[in-house]
Amino acid sequence: MKIIVHIAEYKIAHNSGILLTNGLGSCVAIALYDGRQKLGGLLHFLLPDSSLSVDVSNPAKFADMGTDQLVYDMLESGANIKNIRAKIVGGANMFSQIRRANYVPIGTRNIEAAKTNLERHGIPIVAEDTGKDFGRSVEFHLDSGILIVKSFKMGVVEL
Numbered sequence: 001m002k003i004i005v006h007i008a009e010y011k012i013a014h015n016s017g018i019l020l021t022n023g024l025g026s027c028v029a030i031a032l033y034d035g036r037q038k039l040g041g042l043l044h045f046l047l048p049d050s051s052l053s054v055d056v057s058n059p060a061k062f063a064d065m066g067t068d069q070l071v072y073d074m075l076e077s078g079a080n081i082k083n084i085r086a087k088i089v090g091g092a093n094m095f096s097q098i099r100r101a102n103y104v105p106i107g108t109r110n111i112e113a114a115k116t117n118l119e120r121h122g123i124p125i126v127a128e129d130t131g132k133d134f135g136r137s138v139e140f141h142l143d144s145g146i147l148i149v150k151s152f153k154m155g156v157v158e159l
Contacts, residue, residue: 005029008061010043010070012077019140024090026107028063028114028130029138031087032070032123033145034079040142043070048106048113063113071121087127087147087159088114089138107131127159 005011005021013019019042021029033040043066047053050062059065075081091111111130118125127147129136134153141148147159 005042005044007044008046008058010041010060010066010073012039012041012070012073013142014039014077016143018142020138022137024136024138025092025094026090026105026110028088028090028107028110030063030067030070030114030118031089031138031140031147032074032079032084033087033140033142034074034083035085035145036080036083037078038142039074039077039079040140040145041070041074042138042140043067045110045114048109063110063117067114067117067121071123081122084123085126085145086118086123088118088125089129089136089147089149089159091130092135093131093133094135129157129159 002018015038021044030043045066046061048063050056050065059069091107093105093107129149136151139148149157
C-alpha cells in the first residue's frame with residue numbers, strides 16, 4: 001500500500017507499506033525505521049525551528065517539533081528507540097545563484113536541524129542524500145527499510 005506524505009506532514013506505517021513524498025527542494029525528509037518491528041515513519045518538514053514562526057499549530061512543519069512528534073508516535077506504535085535508524089534526504093539550495101554575505105540557505109539550515117534533532121533523540125543517521133542544487137522525491141519501503149531517492153539530475157539512488 002502506497003501512502004503519500006505531503007509537505008509539513010508525517011506518517012507511520014508497518015510491514016509492506018511504502019511511504020512517498022515528492023517535491024523535496026530545501027525541505028528535508030527524515031525517514032525513521034525500526035527493522036525489528038518493520039515500522040517506519042516519514043517526516044517532510046519545511047523549516048528548521050519552530051521559533052521561526054508565530055503559528056506552530058502544525059508540528060510537522062518544523063524539524064524540532066516534527067521530529068519529536070514522529071519519534072513519540074513511533075514509540076507509541078511499538079518501536080524501540082534503540083532499534084530506530086534514520087535516513088535523511090533533501091535540503092537543496094535551489095537558488096544557488098543567490099549569494100549574500102552571512103546568509104545560510106534554508107536547505108543547509110534544514111539539514112543541520114535534522115541532524116541536531118536526531119542526535120538529541122540518540123538516533124543514528126545511517127544514510128543521507130542532502131544538499132546540492134536539485135530537488136528529490138522519496139519512496140520508503142517498509143518491508144526492507146530501503147529508501148529510493150529520485151531526482152532529475154542524479155536519476156535513482158538507493159539508500
